[in-house]
Amino acid sequence: MGKNKLGETDTRAPKEWDKQETKNRLVDILAELDELQNLLYAESKHSLLIVIQGMDAAGKDGLIRNVFGRLNPQGVLVTSFKAPTAVELAHDFLWRIHAHSPAKGYIQIFNRSQYEDILVTRVHKWIDDDTAYKRMKAINRWEHLLKEHNSTHILKFYLHISPDEQRRRLDERIKNPAKQWKYNEDDYKEARLWDDYMEMYEDCFRHCNEAPWTIVPADQNWYKEYIVATTVRDTLKALNMQYPGLKRKGQEQA
């Protein structure tokens, strides 16, 4: 994160960025991503966990469709974490999360994640600070477990929109019949807690650094998609993966 306060961090692309040119470049990056994902699957040495967080209407669903929806669904899994069920609440908060950690060779997307347990819960004071900091520590340790014991690379994206843009998008949900299914009265109530959410997100970025956060300016979808696709591409490229070649009997190991 460039700045400490989200309120001082841009939610839009730098002025000089050209929308059409960026969209053209995205097409090439998605082609690269497709190839890299195939390699990840073929090599099956690493896995990738992508955490997507953001306020309501920050564009999480659209990002998943437009960037990860272009990849082979056989190797890409998406899990949306909703409010926990009674059975999930009867376990530690990471239990339902761990169940969806990626197998080697796979890309796993989390649409919302373990971080909700230190965001919405804190804003509404369902948990106290002591519990929140214990959870943060547990999250760091859990992410470390995946990195150290399963070669899982973790990328966390915060889709950063402005309150004005959020308002515009929530209103659109009322007007547009194709978006009305997303309308939830409570979203407006939550929107009033904007500053509290920003504070809790900032605290989360400060304390949960076992894997890097990328703060993605997200008022413009084309820029958001470009930033996320590029970050994922760069991470996969850095793994220097190789197609394993012909496997012969007796060469495999546990």
Next chain:
Amino acid sequence: MGKNKLGETDTRAPKEWDKQETKNRLVDILAELDELQNLLYAESKHSLLIVIQGMDAAGKDGLIRNVFGRLNPQGVLVTSFKAPTAVELAHDFLWRIHAHSPAKGYIQIFNRSQYEDILVTRVHKWIDDDTAYKRMKAINRWEHLLKEHNSTHILKFYLHISPDEQRRRLDERIKNPAKQWKYNEDDYKEARLWDDYMEMYEDCFRHCNEAPWTIVPADQNWYKEYIVATTVRDTLKALNMQYPGLKRKGQEQA
């Protein structure tokens, strides 16, 4: 553990213990356990994880049947961990374990456990010491997670038999038609690695103390059952559980 070396630790009851008297006392303890398990389930504030480890033929299955088999199966779950599958091996070693951590109100028995990943694997040198110590740290942290974030109480039992008793029991598996299904040629091979196993168990007891180990003299089943049942009873009793009384609407919380 009373002594540092397993080889110097008794595998039999103290001489003065009377078998029949102990068996009679066990009957009373099992009745207490039954009541305490019902209370655990009714209150649903805590959970209990019981890890059972031991060499082949140490009597793990018999213990589970004779002690935990007397409790209400609705609130008592048993998971036997065998050699990991390909899918399990494609995840961190705690992934398949975490999936079976107990919900509040439940007793979960692990017949073998996360500890196999630093025992059999180390004896056969499938992993190096560095990996083993990292795994131990991860196990400690995982047990801490359950304790801190789900009020899970963890008891770990090592069923301690002598090599002579093991030999006697393995031979019995060949002779007795009702036990032949348990016979596994490899058990004799593993038995030859006795000293290596003892060394790895001792190292595990030294480093994995997030929850207590009980070394159970296990050459005599009656004594083994008594020690385990008593330890579980004492742990549940110390929770000072209460039946929750009538629940009225609006009193429940997440």
